[in-house]
Amino acid sequence: MIDVTVNGMKKQFQEGTTVAAMLKSEGFTGGRVAVEINLDIVPQRMFEERELTSGDRIEIVSFVGGG
Numbered sequence: 318m319i320d321v322t323v324n325g326m327k328k329q330f331q332e333g334t335t336v337a338a339m340l341k342s343e344g345f346t347g348g349r350v351a352v353e354i355n356l357d358i359v360p361q362r363m364f365e366e367r368e369l370t371s372g373d374r375i376e377i378v379s380f381v382g383g384g
Contacts, residue, residue, distance in 0.1 A: 319371040330369055337364040340377070349380035 318329045323343065330339060336352055336359055352359045353376040359367050369375070 319369060319373075321369055321371070321373040321375055323375045324377055334369050335365055336367045336369070339369060339375070340364065343377070345377060345379060347379070351378045351380070352376070353378075 319332055319334070321328055321330060323339070330342075334342075336354075340346075340350060340352070348361075350361075352364070354367070354369075354373050356374075
């Protein structure tokens with residue numbers, strides 16, 4: 318298991334967990350999501366490839382329509 322921080326909360330994931338898998342497990346299923354890891358924006362095209370590493374600080378922002 319690896320330890321990461323997601324939106325200020327300590328979380329554990331299996332080694333090899335990708336950004337896409339983490340988003341799914343955290344309930345983010347829509348496409349309007351921005352992810353920052355260690356102050357770097359992760360492009361959506363990299364979500365399936367970018368693996369989390371122990372100590373990562375992750376911020377997830379979900380965009381919602383409304384008026």
